[in-house]
Every structure is written in C-alpha cells, then in structure tokens.
Amino acid sequence: MGKWDENKKLKLDSLLNTSFELFTSQGINQTSISDIVKKAGVAKGTFYLYFKDKYDIRNRLIARKSNQLFAIAYEELLKEDLHTVEDKIIFMMKHILMHLAENPMLLSLIYKDLSWALFKEAMTTNTDDSETDFLQIITKMFEESDVKYRNPELMMFLIVEMVSSAGYSSIVYKQPQPLDDLLPELEYAVRGIMKEYEIK
Amino acid sequence: MGKWDENKKLKLDSLLNTSFELFTSQGINQTSISDIVKKAGVAKGTFYLYFKDKYDIRNRLIARKSNQLFAIAYEELLKEDLHTVEDKIIFMMKHILMHLAENPMLLSLIYKDLSWALFKEAMTTNTDDSETDFLQIITKMFEESDVKYRNPELMMFLIVEMVSSAGYSSIVYKQPQPLDDLLPELEYAVRGIMKEYEIK
Amino acid sequence: MGKWDENKKLKLDSLLNTSFELFTSQGINQTSISDIVKKAGVAKGTFYLYFKDKYDIRNRLIARKSNQLFAIAYEELLKEDLHTVEDKIIFMMKHILMHLAENPMLLSLIYKDLSWALFKEAMTTNTDDSETDFLQIITKMFEESDVKYRNPELMMFLIVEMVSSAGYSSIVYKQPQPLDDLLPELEYAVRGIMKEYEIK
C-alpha cells in the first residue's frame, strides 16, 4: 500500500468519525460541512472528494453503525443457550434497545429518515471484513426452527417497525414509559405477533 | 366577536392553510417563511405576530390535522355495526391508513418528528368547536367492552407505533409491500397483540 | 415620497454607480457581488432585492450608459449646422468614438456582449425622464432627408457594427492604428457604404 492510499484511508476515516461525533452530539441539521472539515482537520474540498453531500455521509454512517449494532447483538446471542426463534428475537431486541439506550444519539442518527430499503441495504452491506450478512442469519434462524411462521419476512418487518418506533419514543422522550418499563410490554407484544403468525 | 378579531382570525387561518399547502406540496425544508407570507398575502412581520417560527406553525398543523383524521374515522365507525374493541380498532386503523395513502404528503407532514407527547396533545386539543376528545373516547370504548385488557393504554401505544411506522414505510416507499398487501398483515399482527393482552 | 422610497432610490443608485465603477476599473469577471455591496455600503442581501445577478445589473448599466452617450452626441449635433444625413451620421460617429476614447473602460463595458437586440432595447428605453427615443430620431432624420436610402435600418446596422468594432480595436488595443488615424478612414468607409445604398 503506497503512502497515498494510506493517507486516503486516514482522511476518509477521519471524516466519518468526525461526522458521527457531530451528528450525534448536535444533530445533523445543526451540523454544517464546514463544522465537519474543521474538526476533521481537512480542507473543505476534500470532503467533496469522498462524499456527495451531508446526506451521503449520513447514509454510510447508518449502514456502518446499524450493522455493528446487529453484529454485537448476534455475538452475544451465540453465548446464550436459547432454543426457540421467539426467544432469540426477543433477546436481540432487548440487547439492541439497551445498547441504544446508552447511546441515545446514535439512536437519533439511525432512526431519523431510516427507511426499510436503507435498512435492508445496511443489513447486507459488509462495511468491515466481517462475514456477517444478517438477513441471511435471520433467514437461517427461521429455516432451522421447528416452529414455522407464515410470511416470516413481513412479520419481522412489523416487529422491527414496532420495536424501533416504540423504543425510540421511550428512549428519547421517556414516553409513554422509560425503557425498563417498556421492555416487558414489548416482549409481550412481540410474542403476541409471533404466536399469531405461527403455523400450527 | 369584533371586526378586528375577525380580521385576526382571517390572517391566522390564511397562514395556517397556506403553510399546510406548501408543506405538503413541496416539503417543510423547501418552504421558507417568505413563501408562506407571499402566498398568504400578508407581510413578513405579521407572521411573527402569530407564530414563533416555522416549527411552531408545523406543530399546530399536526395537532389540527391528526385530530381531523381521527374525527373522520370515528364518525365512520359509528355508522358501522361493530361490537368488539378489536374490530373497532382495526376498522379505524384501516380507515386512517387508506385516507393517508390518498394524501401521502399529509402523512409526511404528520409523521416526521411526531412524538407520543405531541400525539397525545393533539388528541386532547379541540382545534375546532367539536366536542371530541379521542383519548376519552378510546378509554370509554375499553371500559364498555366485555373483553378486558391488561394495560390498554400501553397496548394502544404499541399498536399505534407499529401501524404508523409500517404504514409510513408502505405508503411513502412502497416498502416492503404496497398498502393493499400490508393491511391484512397489519390486521393479523394487531389481533395477535390484542389477544396477548386480553385478560381471560 | 415617504422616507422609505427615498432610501430605496438611494440604495439602487448606489449599487448602480458602484457597479459601474468596479466593472469599468477592474472588469466584470473580476468583480464579485461581494465587492459591489462592500463598496456600495449595503448588505449582500440587498443586492438581490434589486437585481437578479451580476449580469442583470450589467445590462441595465449598458442600457443607461449607451443611451446617455447618444443623447450627448445628439445634443452636440443640434448645435452644428449640418444638412446631409451623411454628415450628421459621421458627426455623431466621431463624437461618440472620441467620447469613448476618453472612457475606454466604458467602452469595454458597453462593447462586450452587446447584441443588436440589447442595443435596440437600450435605444428605446428612457432611463431618465428624457424624451429622446433615438431610433425614432434617426428614422426621422432619414425621412426628412432629400437623399433617400435603400433599407436604411440595415445600412445603419452595418455602419454601427463596423464603427463600434473597429473603434473598439483602435481605442483599446491601438490596433491597427490609434483612433486619430482611424477616424478619417472610418469616415471614408462610411461614406462608401452610404453612397452605395443611395437611391439615385
């Protein structure tokens, strides 16, 4: 790797990290490209060498960060001794929500303007060298399960929407309840949905 | 009501209506206060006599519009002959989503930055002279029901989050499915949640 | 006239005068809007209250200045005792060129990107309260003349193009000759054209 390629990676990383810090600490609308480059220690023009605009860098951050989020949750899952898909899904849900509760700004970044399309893209994009493709993992989970579900992808979509939306409200606004009180209820609702989708 | 007060109401209404038109037709970020006052036919300074800023007027619009949305759905509900709370909730859900599908820009306006707190405020604010306080109505619905639910308000919160979030994705992005295909699935999931919360 | 209208006229005049000074002293491409407003003592936004962009203000300046140029030449013409159109045209040509020789930067401003359409517009636009419409004056001149010309407007177009183009080269670049040496030759050529167009 030449000295230039090294430098290139450094600048790109610096921009991504700085953007993340600023977006999460003061919000994306309140962050200007000027702010980013100043803090990253690069020239303004350099930004446009790597990104189209502010929203380009945001999308890349969302993909990267949400991927990491799932990766960690999955790692933890492997350490547990859980046997039903229901239990596994609920474990990951709780784990991710608790992680986000500790990083509410990360949540803000990820949640706002997060579409299902972007989410799926994020889930199948390997930002790092990791071998994890989460959609694939989840799919496998359902395949290996004894209990079968009608339309599992759509069911997952509904669960994700409910959990993320309610979780966001709870973590950011403490409304209608703080996360600790909400979690058991969410578990309750998730189980309700999954039972309904179960093929008996 | 004096002529002055009348005039005041006229200006205020003109500003609200114009804002709504512009926000829904070209987006809130693409709408400047200049645009609003020009179209409303009032002076720039006048805007600041009635509203703090663009986001102040937006919040008032959200309250007003979502209230109307529920009011219409409720009116329609009364014409139907439905007896279980489950059926009533699902009827309103479908009605509102279909209404929003025809006004996706209204959906965009309402959904973005809509918090539970703001939602509750909207539901209890009578913008018009109507007597309807929806939270009260829903509460009554549950009270009169033979089937009882554990923690009905929280259950409703989860349902609303799931329905609005998934509905938004479906209507705006057609992801993962268009609304027509999603509705039966949503009904399915809602029934699953409600059954789980049922007290037997 | 209210205090505001007074102020408005003042700002507009200040912007026009400042632009003219800067355009002629350092060129239009080298003049930024920032330069103009700084020198004019108004805020940047104010510029856009009166003009669309730099080229809008330039066009208005061209119209205004070329009109003045002709007006002065015509005034001087009236003091002379010239009887043929040929002599009158040549008198005005010389007068204008000599005037421009003393203000070569004005020439640069007017000449660059000056189209016949813009020229005609300038000639019929009364920037001041003056009653002079030059196209009309020239037309009248030809009508009153004993000597008649075939297609006088087109002949004038050709003369104007030749005189302005050659005059520009001579005044700005001293090429192929300084103005003093060029003028008799131009007179010569103009008379040649006019004789050819004469109806005998």
Next chain:
Amino acid sequence: MGKWDENKKLKLDSLLNTSFELFTSQGINQTSISDIVKKAGVAKGTFYLYFKDKYDIRNRLIARKSNQLFAIAYEELLKEDLHTVEDKIIFMMKHILMHLAENPMLLSLIYKDLSWALFKEAMTTNTDDSETDFLQIITKMFEESDVKYRNPELMMFLIVEMVSSAGYSSIVYKQPQPLDDLLPELEYAVRGIMKEYEIK
C-alpha cells in the same frame, strides 16, 4: 522523432481537441480544467506542463481554427474563376460566414475576445505544415490586381470588422436578419467601401 516526442504530441493534441469540443459544446466559462483532463484522459498536472491556463489553450485554438477557416476558403477560391479582388474578397467572406453559420459554437469561440493583434498573429502562424501565410496571400492579391486601392490593409481591417461583427450578430442572434438575408447586404456594403478606396 523519438517515441517520447510522439507521446508528447499525442497528449498535446488530445488536450487541444478535447478543449475545442468542450468549449464549443458548452462554452468556455462552463468548462473547467477538470472537465478537459478527464475527457482527454490525462492527469491534471499534465495540463500545466503544456498550457499556462484555460485562456492560453483558448488562444492557441483560436489561432489554429481561424487559420484553417481561411485555408479552406482560399482553397475553394482557387477553384473559382474570379478575376477582380472585389469578387475574390466577397467570395471568401461569404464562404467563411456560411461555414460559421454551420458551426455557431466555433464562431462564439473565435469571436469573443478576438483582437486584431491576435487575428494577425493567427494569420501568420502556421499551425500545420501548410505553407500558407494569409496576410501574404492577400497582399499578393492586391499587388497583382489591376485595380489599385488606397491603404489596402486598413480597408481590409474595416471590412473584416464589419463582416465579422455583423455576421456574428446575424448567426448567433438572428439579429437584425438571418444570414441568408444579410449576405447580399454585406456584399453591397463591402463593394461600397472598396469602390470608395479605389484609386481611379
């Protein structure tokens, strides 16, 4: 010629051709050096090995292209059987204008900022291996003519200015007339000038 020199000539040609294409298709101000090198397939730094800046390359293009223009017109002239200088001049004028009418962008490139000095330089610069020095050819034309002219170079200057200036207006703006209608008038005017300069 070594392989290196060959390569050098290739790059230079590529830059010149690309610049010409871009300048004529989208205008010189709308063309950046980035555009040029990208299309030419060379590195940015390479540009500066051959040219000082955008205007350097433009001047070289003007010289090259206007030379070619005259060369073609002259070639065509040799095929005709014309005997008077007047006829020859008019033939070339028409030929060049019609050629330009088919390439108005070339006209824009050549005309803007074209000075008599640059024109003379272009006329005496042999860009290709051709032996043609047009000023010399024109001079010879006058020498061999039976009809003699007072100050032929200056007469030519006036004619060129008039023809190019009026031609530009006609071709680019169709003002005051399209080229087809203007050509006979120009011929008329040119003959008028030449007759006036004739030594009887």
Next chain:
DNA sequence: TATGAATGAGGGTTCATTCAT
C-alpha cells in the same frame, strides 16, 4: 397592529493550482 425593506451570517459548492509520489 401591520408592514416590508434591510440585514448579514452562514450555507453549500467549485476549481485553479500545487507538490509529494
């Protein structure tokens, strides 16, 4: 109350030029 001219900080973006490789 109502006006709307004036403000000016701040935004995003471009691009000629340099220089380490």
Next chain:
DNA sequence: CATGAATGAACCCTCATTCAT
C-alpha cells in the same frame, strides 16, 4: 515526465429576523 489527492480561497445565494414607519 506524469500523476492526482489535497488544498482553501472565493464564489453565489438564501432566509430568518428585525425595526423604522
């Protein structure tokens, strides 16, 4: 000779907000 990543000054333009009328 050739490269192209990096620069950063300079540009145009928007717009929320103010305040004299």
